[in-house]
Amino acid sequence: MNYIGSSVLRIEDRPLLTGEGRFAADLSLPDQLQMRVVRSSVAHGRLVEIDTSDALALDGVEAVWTHQDVQDIPPIDFRMAWVDGLEPFRQPILAAGITRYVGEPLAVVLAEDPYLAEDAAELVYVEYEDLQPVVDPYQPEPGEAVETTLVEKGYGDLEEAFEGAAEIVEMELRVGRHTGVPMETRGAQAWYDPLRSVVEMFGAAKVPHHNRAAIASMLGLPLGSVLLREGHVGGGFGIRGELYPEDVLVCLAALRLGRPIRWIEDRKEHLLAANHSRDQVHRIRAAVDRDGWIRGVDDECWVDQGAYLRTHQVTVTELTTSLLPGPYVWPAYRSRAHVMLSNKTPCGTYRAPGRFETTFVRERLIDLISDRLEMDSVGVRRRNLIPADQMPFHREIEALGTEVTYDSGDYHLLLDRTLEFLDYEDLTAALARRRSEGEVVGLGMGFFVEKSGLGPFDGVRVTVDEAGEVVVTTGVASVGQGVETVLAQVCADTLGVEAESVRVRHGQTDEIAYGMGAFASRVTVMSGSATLLAAGQVRERALETASGMLEAAPQDLTIDRGRVFVQGSPDGPSVMLGEVAARLRPGQAEGTPGLTAEGWFEVDHMTYPYGIHCAVVRVDPESGEVTVERFVVAYEIGRAVNPKLVEGQIAGGAAQGIGGALLEDFAYDESGQPLTSSFMDYLMPTVVEVPEVEVLLCEDAPSPLNPLGVKGAGEGGITAAGAAIANAVADALGGSEEVSCLPLSPERVRRIARSLPRP
């Protein structure tokens, strides 16, 4: 059976579909206390007094803590750090003297039930001295805003590029404040287990091993005293699973109070407290030749990080500045990014961080260049794409501590295949016809290069027990994307067993010593490859052992559905893998006991999938409403272990991207009050707003960097959604330059459309 490459049904779905999921809130422990966070209602203020006595006086309130009670706990450290000296901008677990955004944790209440905890939270008396909030750290000048650092990347001779240019095209573009909104809000439950003297936390996600180390260090405990457990996770999107104040607080409270502590985030809390993302302004200039060749690009941007630098430090800015050039040659390039603070929710990474924003910026720029030169935008793209014979392509830029080297690709081929898929000639003719009949319709495209498979390592242990059951244990995490199925597929093919007989265990820090986690579209690349290595070793060991049992040379044996036999003689003598495992008990065989092996896959470079999004939109010029009629994603993945899961990732990403393009935006008033802190105002797209996403999955450029040839699939569904939709709207409105701001709310579009002749 060839599992790799086939759309095996998700093996993790059974408990989810039968209501047996174990999400963070599904665990309840005897004697537990509920934690409630008292959050700041002002954007910027000096804390004059916090009086907890009224709250403490309520019957059933066990403790109320403020910063004073947790002074010994350091701020949350960076998980990824690219710039030195930014430690002062880290967030304390409870506000220390100054509160810097609405929603910042000021105190926690620990009480017998969640309603009581919320009542008590209201009774915590907080007095502030108002400080001036910064809400928009770009316009027209940063003003009071703190610039934490300037990230600058580039290469080539920009001056020469601009001096010799026939045309200079400039634009200012803005991407709103969005975030991943997982269906499951965050949650953490911690308890102290005296039997093993460990504090255990359930509700970990994304990066359990890292967070275990961080919590242990913050609480001054040895690594072995903290244990993190991942349950089912209802979506991550980059924001969920990072270390937040609440995770540390539940562990601390469990230790100090000796009772299980439960914290389940509410949706409103989630929208105020979990990482936001995007929120960038770019001023970009391109130097172009008359024939559409782009000689160089100069970008300056402002990244609004919110009130603190959280675990990602300046990761989003790193990615923004290093990946902005995308699929194009651009002989000279520079980006200078100001990492700004404001009095808004702190930011982190969200699906395709830095790429969603820069793809919008770059691809709008390409369309504007095409308009200026009166060229077809497909032609301008084609003219500037990196040719296949330049692969691997060295960008001469570093991102996340590794050189940006596009590992493989044929961008022109993907463009051709996409045009064919679209029936480009027919489609544009049909749109022209509709326009002549008075409809306001347009087609937009966004080409992007993704990155995936961030190293440096991940590992897997594959074990076959004496009953023949195969267990794959990995340090990566599952945010619901299909990790179990994909690793089972790789293991099954390599070892010679049925995928359904493979169990995959992940996200438990006591089951494997190391794990990098689930982000950067890395799991299939990294753990998939590690599974291949480990399962290969188990297979080798099994064949060696069976060789003695079957009196045949190992190289003459094969394994199918867990049975070892001589190749070509499926009906001859055979042994089951379980029997082979039984031969490997301690003392019975040489070497490590048991039929088990670990595989560790290491890489220095990322792999770069790429793709094209195309949108067909209809604009109602009177209301400014944009309807996405068609949404196509062409995506080069190297090799799809499970095409259906890839399509699912792409469709989900596209839905989020459409949200970011048209609906979602965290708005604040001038005093820093959030105006969109519930689902009534933070508008997630629904099934009505998202058309069927058409996916063209290509496997033309396998990655040379891993044995499977795979590239990641987690993010490419969202990357160019803003770009494609904005280009489509601009196309519909006649190439309007003013389409420069996401989301394209109906009012914005109406303002642009107003200049059109009325219907």
Place this chain on the structure above:
Amino acid sequence: MGVQYYNPACMKPASFDYLAPRSLEEALDYLAEHGYEAKVLAGGQSLVPAMNFRLARPAVLVDINPLSELDYLEETDHRLRIGTLVRHSTFEKPVCQGPTGRLLAMAARHVGHWPIRVRGTFGGSLAHADPAAEWCVIARLLDADLVTRSSSGGRHIPAEMFFQTVFTTALEPDELLLEARLPLLSSDTKVGFQQFSRRAGDFALAMVAVAFQIEEGKVMNPRIALGGVSDRPLRAPEAEQMIEGADPGDPSFRAAAETAAREIEAIGDIHGSASYRRDLVRALTRRAFEQAITIS
């Protein structure tokens, strides 16, 4: 200096008492006894979210759902009488013949989403008085007669007086809305309903309902009601006046739409400024008239 009066993220209600009266009289007695402390619980689709956000903190809830005598539809004297507990979804298919039933059905499918429509009630929507509520706009369009009762007696309140401002009506705290009476429009009445919301099921940024007749080729008895643009549902009297007696068609519809957009005092919020809402009124008014003559 400032003091924190609220926790910006709350989603569990403050504590309250729950009362389930067995009769209308008992319900009215409870309301009389608890006054401002009490709130009627109907479909709960507005009240419960407000309580979860702690924007509403009633000490007592009087649940009228068990009072099945408040769930009825009757046609008498050219009027449709709608008991307060009739659920939104009931109106998705015309509840009576002719334009009134048709208009209610046109509007019903815009009220939130299906799960909301099967719980939320007609009377609850009127009593809640969201300026963007479909039923409030229809009530204003058709000059509904709103029938109320308290332990000390009953009243008839015209829609014009009933809606005062955002979430505020003429109802006294001890007063229950019993019934809404809508005229059964004559069968030659043309009706149109148009709204614009950012997503399917959201409260509209603007909505327009129209009703008129055509007599001897002229627009007669025009009514134009607007929702979502101000602090309460509005009529557009100048626009109504200018189209009265006009030839139905694009020029007069545009002129009326222009007038409606001009005469209202629109209010803006994060989803749309006042001037944008005027733009919407202009477009939707014209479309509502067009819709009315094409489909009815």
